[in-house]
Amino acid sequence: MDFDFSLLQELTETSGVPGYEDRIxxxxxxxxxxxxxxxxxxxxxxVVGTIEGESDYTVAIAAHMDEIGFMVRHITDEGFLQLDPLGGFDARVLRAQRVNVHTEDGDLPGVIGSVPPHTLSEEQREKKDKVEDVHVDLGLSGDDVRERVSRGDIVTMDQTTVELGDHVTGKALDDRICVFTMLEAARRIENPDVTIQFAATVQEEVGIRGATALGGDLDPDLAVALDVTVANDVPGFDEADHVTELGDGTAIKLKDSSVITNPKVHRRLRSVAEDEEIPYQLEILPAGGTDTAGFQNTHGAKPVGAISIPTRYLHTVTESAHVDDVSATIDLLTAFLETETGEHDYTL
Incomplete structure (x- = not known):
């Protein structure tokens, strides 16, 4: 791969849930x-890193730092932790996972319990999984747990990021792989015509909160958000429901449930990709929102676009992206910014 995989590992393996993004x-x-x-x-x-350009025209690039996780809502007498979700975790994938509990005195390892299936009653087998029903086992007595863990402590999934064939897989690719893309573009760009604000945002997973506030504070002339998108190109889905496919290139967003991107912006993204021979696909996401919406109208109407990295198994600990799509995303973002003069007319 032609990018810094060790930095991508560091970004994805580091913890940081909505409101508690300190480490990342x-x-x-x-x-x-x-x-x-x-x-x-x-x-x-x-966090915003600015490269001053030749003009006052400003372009904001946004990718969110937060990952989905949990907050401790209750500690049982026996020392098991019950959780409140921070973001949209599917409870079906939580059983038998390792976690880290982040306390004031340091991190504690734990596991989310899963009892043997042959011991379940018929009613228990048919019960729908809910985050509120799972429990974290720290392997400690109730007294020890209550001494070391407090209500409100943060819990994150424990997973490493590895190469898997032509893919990279791990937790928190949503959206650290796009934070990585943004950082790589910032490394490559020199002497731009416009001023570029590289924004790493917070609390996207709980309602696009950081980007909405930042859109008002920065008030850019143009904003482009980076996020992962659905790739349901796996058994069990019709081709029309794939949204994107791994290995077919970076994804230029046309819409999601929070935004319809500016046609002139996404057409210029397509033009740049074609001029630079960067593989791309078009994204029409039926559900889910991104930081793009946070910049569109929080400080008056703004032209917005979005570039996405196709990713399988979103909101699990095995999110997977193709290395070629990651490279294509870095290349498109860099080329788009290097060719932005501030003179393109994005008004409709």
Missing amino acids: RDIVRRELEASTDHVTSDAMGN
Whole structure:
């Protein structure tokens, strides 16, 4: 692969749920300080690295730092933890997973319990899984757990990021793989015609909160958001429901449930991809929102576009993306920014 896989591993394996992005924010700040002119952050924790251009025309590039996770809502007398979700985890994939509980005194390893299927009653077998019903087992007594864990402590999934054939797979590719893409583009760009604001946002998974606030604060002339998108190109789905397919290139978003991208912006993205011979596909996402919506109208009407990385098994610990699609996304974002002069008319 023609990108820094070790940085991608660091970004995806580091914990950071909505509102508690501290650890991932430190990494992003470190990388942006090395590749941009100056770095700022706000009261919510959004981080912005700015490369000053030849003009005052500003382009905001956004990718969210937060991953889905949990908060401890209750500790039983026996020392089991019950959870409140931070983002949209599918409870079906939580059983028998390893987790980390982030306490004030350090991290504790735990497992989400799953009892043997042959011991379940018929009623238990038919019961629909809910996040509120799972429990975390820390292997400690109730007294020890209550001494070390507090209500409100954060819980994240424990997983490594690895190469899998032509894919990379792990947790939190949503959306750290796009944070990585943004950082790679920031490394490559020199002396742009326009001022570029590389924004790592917070709390996207709980309602696009960070980008909405940042859109008002930055007030850019143009915004392009980066996120993963659905790739249901696996057994059990009709071709029309794939949304995107791994290995077919970066995805240029036309719509999702939160935004319809500006036609002039997505047409220019397509034109740049074709001029640079960068493989791409068009994304029409029937459900799910992204930071794109956060910038579209929070400080007046703004032209917005979005580039997505096709990803299988979203919101699990085995999210998977094709290395060629990652490279294509970096290439398209970089080429788009290097050719942005501030003179394109995106009004409709």
